[in-house]
Amino acid sequence: MTLEAQIQTQPPSTPAWAMLRTLGGIAMISGLLVALVYQVTLPIIAENQRVLTEQAVFRVLPGAVSKRDFVINGAGGLEPASEGASGELVYGGYDASGVLLGVALTGSAQGYAGPVNVMFAYDPACACIIGSKVLNSNETPGFGDKLDLDPAFLANFAALDARLNAEGTALANEIVTVKHGTKAQPWEIDGISGATISSNAMGRAANNAAQRAVPAIQRDLAWLMQQK
Amino acid sequence: MDKGIEIRTSPHLKRVISVDKIMRTVVLALLPICAFAVYQFGLSALLLLLTTTGVAMWTEWFFARLSGKGNTLADWSVVITGLLLGLTLPPGFPLWMAAVAAFVGVALGKALFGGLGYNVMNPALVGRAFVQAAFPVAITTWTPAFAPGRFMELIPSTLTLPFMQPNPVKDWVAGLHLDGWSGATPLAIQKFQHIEAPIADAFSGMIAGSAGETSALLILICGLWLAWQRMLDWRIPVSVLAGAALMALPFWLMDSGHYPSPWFVLSSGGLMLAAWFMASDMVASPVTARGVVIYGLFIGSLTVIIRLFGGLVEGVMYAILLGNALGPLISSWTQPRVYGTSKKS
Amino acid sequence: MAELPNTEERLTPDTFLRGLWEENPVFVMLLGMCPVLAVTSTTINALAMGLATTFVLVSSSLLVSLLRSWIPKQVRIASYIVIIATFVTIVDYAIQAISLELYAALGAFIQLIVANCVILGRAEAYASKQRIMTTLVNSLGMGAGFTLALLSLGGVREILGNGTILGISIFPADFQPWIVMILPPGGFFVLGGWLLLFNWLRLRKERKEAEQIGVTAHAR
Structure with a gap:
């Protein structure tokens, strides 16, 4: 560095401690503020989350007034959701007298524009899916939102066959979406003409959800019915 | 009137053709196609064509006045835009939506760029792309051709109140007692059920579809006449059609039960009309001889790719819009070597 | 830095109004386009986004202004x-x-x-040099301008794309929604339309002013 350059760069130099002081001070204020807001909002957010899930569960299982959360544990059975338990969540819906109405499962599959997340209601008594609600999706409005609105399509989920095979490890018949107007089997979903990709995604989501959760539900069904 | 000696700058063309002469000839070539559309679909198609052309002309006039350009209707180009737009819409398309398409096409596709000669894309297709995205259901609602009372009554959806959903046509179609009417065009039937309509029917236009896209034969004749009049660059339609056929061929050879034959590809949908009258848009296509061939092959092959693998039934519209957008780039790639300069530089 | 001229602004109504019109962050400065295009498919989303941005803008500008003599240039x-x-x-x-x-x-x-450049821009160009009161008023104006711009996009897109405003239906039941308007291209179309309108108004005003000057010059 030449002498001239040194002279030019010297005057505005700020002492290092001033920078440290400022950055440290700002970081401290920032940390305090964030921690404070986090503490205040945490219980509210958790409550919001609970209410949102509960609404979805009660919507797919009409008549349910209470919900219990379960996780599918490593052994392929169910256990109550608690701090320590990890695994996929399913929700049991019970009516006022504590009778199990059904179990809500969540499934997801790739649709036309990103993943389609759906909640399905599974009725252990008839071994079938009895309701659906799209939790979130980016499907094209006017086409993709028929998944949740089109009465003809929703009729597919009135009693969609989800029986287990003889070993109880997987579904006896994979749930699939078939072309509009060609549904022949109780485990087939009649697609929406014009929203083929979205309705196919719905079928895959149902299949994913049922394949994972139904064996566990059926295994621990007796225990499940005693909970409330 | 004695003209005396005419002094002009280059290029020194032997045959003096003005813009409005070209445009008038193109309009003339479109008239038989319009007439067939009206014969096939009746009053509704007539009203549709009148609406798109009228609104397109009004929009052109309005924007010309706004920008103080004087009367630009005289060059006839906007009439072509209006007619082409009308021909690509389903015959029972609600008139108010057609008016929106014409307005958006001319305003967004042409006027905002500075009028004729400055538009990057074909204005008719800009308008159609807009309504395709805005009203996807209405634009895929087809009505049968040669309905018995077509000269006496309108398709119910034609006269829909502005901003309202199209009147349902299901009952009206059922009342016609047509056998085997499925509401789908041959292209859609091929795509989803893998059944090809007879080539002869598709080629001559005895099928359902957009108002003016059904008869490949008639379009071919009109287009050939126009090319013979040297009003369009024959390389463009030929290379579009060749691109489409070449792209379709290997798939058809691999699995002819699933993929359409090249003949079906050429004679169905809007490909023929688009190749002869839209891809050949003088403003929006490249200017070099090699460039137009690349441009045409690109549009043709892309059309087939969209038809076979895309979510849409017909892809020629987006293929041309994309080709238009690439036009200047293709032109600059294919600049001929200036005489006397070396190849590399 | 004593040798620099005093850049501190006096508090005038213009301090607030500039953000709404003359220096509107969206329609004039074209800043923060990402949320403008992405979350304006409904009015309520646009409003929420606008308010959230305004809150961040105002509070961060205030803090920056408060600490402005403490923050060395190198780490600003x-x-x-x-x-x-x-x-x-x-x-x-x-x-x-x-x-x-x-x-x-x-x-x-x-x-x-x-990452919204409106906010960093305000902190850098305004809050770091101005007193707290003017900063507060100016950033409120900017936030209001941003919210207004989001609302004008969100309003048009929701009315045409869904037939509702703030979720309340304003058309008869068989209204045909313009689906393109709630899709991303609709954001571009509506933004383009508003920019067209704003530029046209601005040009007309400038032309009028030029004519005024011409007239007075002529009268002299």
Whole structure:
């Protein structure tokens, strides 16, 4: 560095401690503020989350007034959701007298524009899916939102066959979406003409959800019915 | 009137053709196609064509006045835009939506760029792309051709109140007692059920579809006449059609039960009309001889790719819009070597 | 830096109004386009986004203005970003606490407020040089301008794309929605339309002023 350059760069130099002081001070204020807001909002957010899930569960299982959360544990059975338990969540819906109405499962599959997340209601008594609600999706409005609105399509989920095979490890018949107007089997979903990709995604989501959760539900069904 | 000696700058063309002469000839070539559309679909198609052309002309006039350009209707180009737009819409398309398409096409596709000669894309297709995205259901609602009372009554959806959903046509179609009417065009039937309509029917236009896209034969004749009049660059339609056929061929050879034959590809949908009258848009296509061939092959092959693998039934519209957008780039790639300069530089 | 001229602005109505019209962050400065295009498919989303951005803008500008003589030039951008990120995190939690549905609708764009150039621009160009009161008024004006711009996009897109305004239906039941308007291209179309209108108004005003000057010059 030449002498001239040194002279030019010297005057505005700020002492290092001033920078440290400022950055440290700002970081401290920032940390305090964030921690404070986090503490205040945490219980509210958790409550919001609970209410949102509960609404979805009660919507797919009409008549349910209470919900219990379960996780599918490593052994392929169910256990109550608690701090320590990890695994996929399913929700049991019970009516006022504590009778199990059904179990809500969540499934997801790739649709036309990103993943389609759906909640399905599974009725252990008839071994079938009895309701659906799209939790979130980016499907094209006017086409993709028929998944949740089109009465003809929703009729597919009135009693969609989800029986287990003889070993109880997987579904006896994979749930699939078939072309509009060609549904022949109780485990087939009649697609929406014009929203083929979205309705196919719905079928895959149902299949994913049922394949994972139904064996566990059926295994621990007796225990499940005693909970409330 | 004695003209005396005419002094002009280059290029020194032997045959003096003005813009409005070209445009008038193109309009003339479109008239038989319009007439067939009206014969096939009746009053509704007539009203549709009148609406798109009228609104397109009004929009052109309005924007010309706004920008103080004087009367630009005289060059006839906007009439072509209006007619082409009308021909690509389903015959029972609600008139108010057609008016929106014409307005958006001319305003967004042409006027905002500075009028004729400055538009990057074909204005008719800009308008159609807009309504395709805005009203996807209405634009895929087809009505049968040669309905018995077509000269006496309108398709119910034609006269829909502005901003309202199209009147349902299901009952009206059922009342016609047509056998085997499925509401789908041959292209859609091929795509989803893998059944090809007879080539002869598709080629001559005895099928359902957009108002003016059904008869490949008639379009071919009109287009050939126009090319013979040297009003369009024959390389463009030929290379579009060749691109489409070449792209379709290997798939058809691999699995002819699933993929359409090249003949079906050429004679169905809007490909023929688009190749002869839209891809050949003088403003929006490249200017070099090699460039137009690349441009045409690109549009043709892309059309087939969209038809076979895309979510849409017909892809020629987006293929041309994309080709238009690439036009200047293709032109600059294919600049001929200036005489006397070396190849590399 | 005593030798620099005093750049501190006096508080006038213009301090606030500039953000609404003359220096509108969206329609004039074309800043922060990402949320403008992405979350304006409904009025309520646009409003929430506008308010969230305004909150971050106002609070971070205030803090920057408060600390302006403390922040050395070399670390100013780092300081501003930390301050902005703090308030963005706060907004993020607040929206989750208010409504999870809204949070899902706004998605990643809440966190992306931190990268909104309107805010960093205000901190750098205004708050770091001005007194607290003028900063408060100016950033409120900018926030209001930004919110107004988002609302004007969101309003048009929701009315045409869904037939509703703030979720309330304003058309008869068989209204045909313009689906393109709630899709991303609709954002571009509507933004383009508004920009066209604003530029046309601005040009007309300039032309009128030029004519005025011409007239007075002529009269002399």
